[in-house]
Amino acid sequence: MGKLTIEELRKIREGARKSRDLREAQGKSRITVHMGTCGIASGARDVMDALLKAIETHHIEGVLITTSGCAGLCSMEPMATVEFLDQPPVKYVELDAEKIVRILLEHAVEGKIVEEYALAIGSEKMS
């Protein structure tokens, strides 16, 4: 088991600072991955992991990532909610690693709802 060096930490710090400085201060959108017992048992960890890795890989700016507990629709987990300021939230259901990356790139970044994965926009259920 190797020991960490101060040089490695400094490189991480400087690299992260440069990336952060390129991103805008305020988030444009927020993705909440629901991590209740039902979600975790259904694969929410893989969904969250894919999301975090995609943000790094694609150098995504302005998307805030948070977690929350169960959303109350346990049979449809894993679930995530995408929100933009002054717009109704969109709830996505039955997610996997591939779907969440598409939701990140198409909805959270480009603003286009991925209707085939969406359950509801605000309080209106998708038909």
Place this chain on the structure above:
Amino acid sequence: MKELALHILDIAENSIRAHADLIEIEIVESEERNELTMTITDNGEGMDDETLRRVMDPFFTTKTVRRIGIGLSLLDQAARQTGGGTTIESARGKGTRMSARFTLDHVDRQPVGDLATTMSILIGGNPSIDFVLRHDRGNDGFLFDTRSLREELGDVDLNEPEVLSFIAGLVRERRNLSDESVSG
């Protein structure tokens, strides 16, 4: 849940909801005692006696979106399947300590699993909370503490993508943030 790392992710959510700002996770594997103990301690709001008495009931929850809370009872079941069990200590304003004990070599004992991804997700989703992970496997001890990492990172947040990848690698490779190496 198929691995203990998933239970950690689940139980830590209780600590987060209790507004803890420090969550300590300890896993001790002892071949001598044939025992694996997993303890999660937080400095959150804690529970009153009535809540503590009912916390293992899968049909009891303090959440409002649904009427069941099965996380702790699932963990308890997983421990009991190996001949172990769980204990919870809590008091209002004093935090909570949950400890699950498993028989180490029992065929039904779940593997520890992917701690690296679990920790990066906990930290990534909750960058203002400090996490401590201790994993003791007899002669091999691993300690990760976000407080030590914050000192070195300065104004860089823990949930920056590069930092989260670094944390996952650190945990996966069990590389200790030792005072000796960090202070140079």
